[in-house]
Amino acid sequence: MSKTEKQRAGRNRTLTLSQEEIPELKKQILTLDQFRALADSTNSSNAKFIDDKTSDSTIPTSSFLDKTLNCDLLEALKLLPDEFADLIIIDPPYNLTKDFNGTKFNARSNESYDEYLSTWLPDVCKKLKPSGSLYICGDWKCTSSLQRAVEKELTILNRITWQREKGRGAKSNWKNGMEDIWFAVKNPDDYYFNVEAVKIKRRVIAPYKVNGVPKDWDKTADGNFRLTYPSNFWDDISIPFWSMPENTDHPTQKPEKLYAKLILASSRPGDIIFDPFLGSGTASVTAKKLGRHFFGVELNEEYSLLAQKRLNKAETDKSIQGYSDGVFWERNSISKQ
Numbered sequence: 001m002s003k004t005e006k007q008r009a010g011r012n013r014t015l016t017l018s019q020e021e022i023p024e025l026k027k028q029i030l031t032l033d034q035f036r037a038l039a040d041s042t043n044s045s046n047a048k049f050i051d052d053k054t055s056d057s058t059i060p061t062s063s064f065l066d067k068t069l070n071c072d073l074l075e076a077l078k079l080l081p082d083e084f085a086d087l088i089i090i091d092p093p094y095n096l097t098k099d100f101n102g103t104k105f106n107a108r109s110n111e112s113y114d115e116y117l118s119t120w121l122p123d124v125c126k127k128l129k130p131s132g133s134l135y136i137c138g139d140w141k142c143t144s145s146l147q148r149a150v151e152k153e154l155t156i157l158n159r160i161t162w163q164r165e166k167g168r169g170a171k172s173n174w175k176n177g178m179e180d181i182w183f184a185v186k187n188p189d190d191y192y193f194n195v196e197a198v199k200i201k202r203r204v205i206a207p208y209k210v211n212g213v214p215k216d217w218d219k220t221a222d223g224n225f226r227l228t229y230p231s232n233f234w235d236d237i238s239i240p241f242w243s244m245p246e247n248t249d250h251p252t253q254k255p256e257k258l259y260a261k262l263i264l265a266s267s268r269p270g271d272i273i274f275d276p277f278l279g280s281g282t283a284s285v286t287a288k289k290l291g292r293h294f295f296g297v298e299l300n301e302e303y304s305l306l307a308q309k310r311l312n313k314a315e316t317d318k319s320i321q322g323y324s325d326g327v328f329w330e331r332n333s334i335s336k337q
């Protein structure tokens, strides 16, 4: 039985593809051939395709804006113009053995993982505008490789630790309950950061008052709440699970709430967000919901189509679980939202 046909419980909201919708979704994504044709028609004398990694393609950004490109990132990088993205969010294969719908990424030595990163990360960084920002996700095992690779290209400004709830228990090791997200910029003297857009709404434990007036908190019918500045430790975000409308069968799907924080803090409305390993589409979908432009590359066709399905849904449904009325709510507060 395929993943699309799998039996699921009644309240399971996991998004899947039906055979009927696949032909229409295929028309909406870009293939490598179509992308090459676009580059060709734009400027066949300037666009270099084969075995040349220095991109001087003149393919206009407008021709791939708000699209999903289904192909190998290495091919896409040869065609994409430099400095088109305001924000790049990368969730690469970690140094683990993982099956991405039939294409296996195999765990390897740290040295060969470093080597793998060097085949695409420097070129991805070239796609960032001079005032742009980049986030890259990893786990404890690959994080040092990521740090080494990123600091060769950009200035690292922080490392966010995301406490993720789910994780497989281990009898002879600590269960993994966290991931890192490195935050880096091209120019530490010129980048955008909007902390006001990413404040967290937390319940006040000790409601401190000055002259009888609440100090930095609000009294509401549902209790007392304070808007707090976010730190680099994030414990308010769960990974997508079966009862959430954003959930798919992608094995390493990131939550929209997590990406919403990155996008709101590090981009303006109308900016371009680029995800070179799009997976089920979380970066593009969240960018669209928040009024940003987007572009994503994904190797697997089924994931590309799932991303497109989510993008179509986002035409009418702009909701992001855990983010409402312009604020991020702490975990387990849905009834209060």
Ligand SMILES: C[S@@+](CC[C@H](N)C(=O)[O-])C[C@H]1O[C@@H](n2cnc3c(N)ncnc32)[C@H](O)[C@@H]1O
Residues within 6 Å of the ligand: 071, 072, 073, 074, 091, 092, 093, 094, 100, 103, 250, 252, 253, 254, 255, 276, 277, 278, 279, 280, 281, 282, 283, 297, 298, 299, 300, 303
């Ligand atoms: C960690 S997952 C990204 C998950 C994504 N953040 C989400 O929320 O669904 C990495 C993705 O990269 C894709 N991938 C791996 N190698 C690739 C390549 N060379 N070019 C494009 N995509 C690739 C895999 O198919 C997988 O979907």
